[in-house]
Amino acid sequence: MTLSVVVDPIRCDAFGYCAELLPERVRLDEWGYPVVDDMSVNGHLVDAAAAAARECPRRALLLVRTIERASPDEANKANEASEEGPR
Amino acid sequence: MTAVISTGRPMLLSARRMHGRADLAAHRTVHGPCPRADLFEGGRLVATVAAAGLLGRGGGGFPVWAKLDAARRHRCGTVVVNAMEGEPASGKDAVLLLSAPHLVLEGAQLVAAISRARRVVACVASNRDDMATSLSAAMGERRVHAPSEVPVELVRPPGRYIAGEESALVGWLARGRGAPVFRPDKAVPLMLGRAAVVVHNPETLAQVALVARVLAAHPEDDPAGVGADVAARLTALVTVSGAVTRPGVVEVPLGTSVSSIIELAGPGEPASAALVGGFGGVWLGRDQMDVPYRAEELRAVGAAPGAGVLVALPETACGLAESARIASWMASESAGQCGPCLYGLPAVARDLSLLASGRPDPRLMDRLTGRLDIIEGRGGCRHPDGVVRMVRTALSVFRADVDRHLRGRPCRYAGTRLLTCIP
Helix, strand or coil: CCCEEEEEECCCCCCCHHHHHHHCCEECCCCCCCCEECEECCCHHHHHHHHHHHHHCCCCEEEEECCCCCCHHHHHHHHHHHHCCCC | CCCCCCCCCCCCCCCHHHCCCCCCCCCHHCCCCCCHHHHHHHHHHHHHHHHCEEEECCCCCEEHHHHHHHHHHHHCCEEEEEEEECCCCCCCHHHHHHHHHHHHHHHHHHHHHCCCCCCEEEEEECCCHHHHHHHHHHHHHHHHHCCCCCEEEHHHHCCCHHHHHHHHHHHHHHHHHCCCCCCCCCCEEEEEECCEEEECHHHHHHHHHHHHHHHCCCCCCHHHHHHHHHHHHHHEEEEEEECCCCCCCEEEECCCCCHHHHHCEEEECCCCEEECCCCCCCEEEEECCCCCCCCHHHHCCCCCCCCEEEEEECCCCCHHHHHHHHHHHHCCCCCCCCCCHCHHHHHHHHHHHHHHHCCCCCHHHHHHHHHHHHHHHCCCHHHHHHHHHHHHHHHHHHHHHHHHHHHHCCCCCCCCCCCCCCC
């Protein structure tokens, strides 16, 4: 599972809070809009990223969790195993 | 304009050659009746479209079979015919609606059958009454002669460039606001009401209608084989303009070279460069213009069919000046939602204009290329990316002019009448 920060460019209105709260990942272009070169967020950055997402007045910074999907076969096996489960 | 290369089967513009505009009777004479959708059980039509390698003709070039399959899985309630054709250098969708509207409508019905959609919505720009009249007449004929077809509604969104962007068009239908929507995951379908919606270009739909006829003529054959046969004879509509004596829309077999397609439109002077795809497309230099016009080969030179546009630039024109004009227009057509596009594109256009007019400052090139880098990928849709691509290829293809203009000596032709038709 990986966490990343994603900017919704349509919502964004260049308030700039994200660059203040997460400077390790967000810088501002000449017009004040966020640039994110490395979207990955882990370890000590997670809290700051969560704060940046929370504080954005336009809710334009998203903290996205990507879950590695099992193949349909693996998912079925996992389901069967969990159905048998502890009795 | 007529297509002079025949593939031996009725093609998209066959009706235009024979009848000008084909009403239902003329259409059926040329193409035969529309195959019934129930002939294509078990995904045979989708499989054939896949084997034919048909790509979307609206600009995105996405594999059509994948879109058909996704529409089926998402149980799309509506099929949208995107006949907005906001690309200024493109006229192929207009030609289709004006001369072969039944091919487009039949394609929409086939796609509706595949996804079990209950209605078709055709979108024609508010300033294109000619296209609307022709399509309406065809719709009227089908209501009488094909009453079991899914109902078709015609709507007239305002014809801004961005209004034809897929998510913007659906946004207009859903909310009356034609601006692109943020779509980080294209696998999630666009919604209209409570159901998913799928959007197709008119030429794509017309191609599907032709593929369906080939498949219907070979009911026992394997779709893979039929599709391969279709692939060998696939055509594309291309709008040729610029330094040609007969600008207009031609139909060519895929794989015809770019320079041959320009020849079809009667070259004025020999073309020294060509803009491929549209205003957000790619410039090719003279030495690249023998490239076959097909997605795969075009990709190898950094280009794509896009909206099926070719603008031929003669020696006696300044590619930088043309590109500056195009960039300015594209900047003015921004939906204005995203900073990098709203502010970045005018800045790029300004710098390109300064360069074209031979008034560069010492930091211009660094500033321009830096802005191209910083804008790319940061818009809510692909509009700014197209401009970045067009400008980058202009700087490369016209590098000799760049050097001359940087020395404060614009080329001889920088002030001449501009060729590209800016609305």
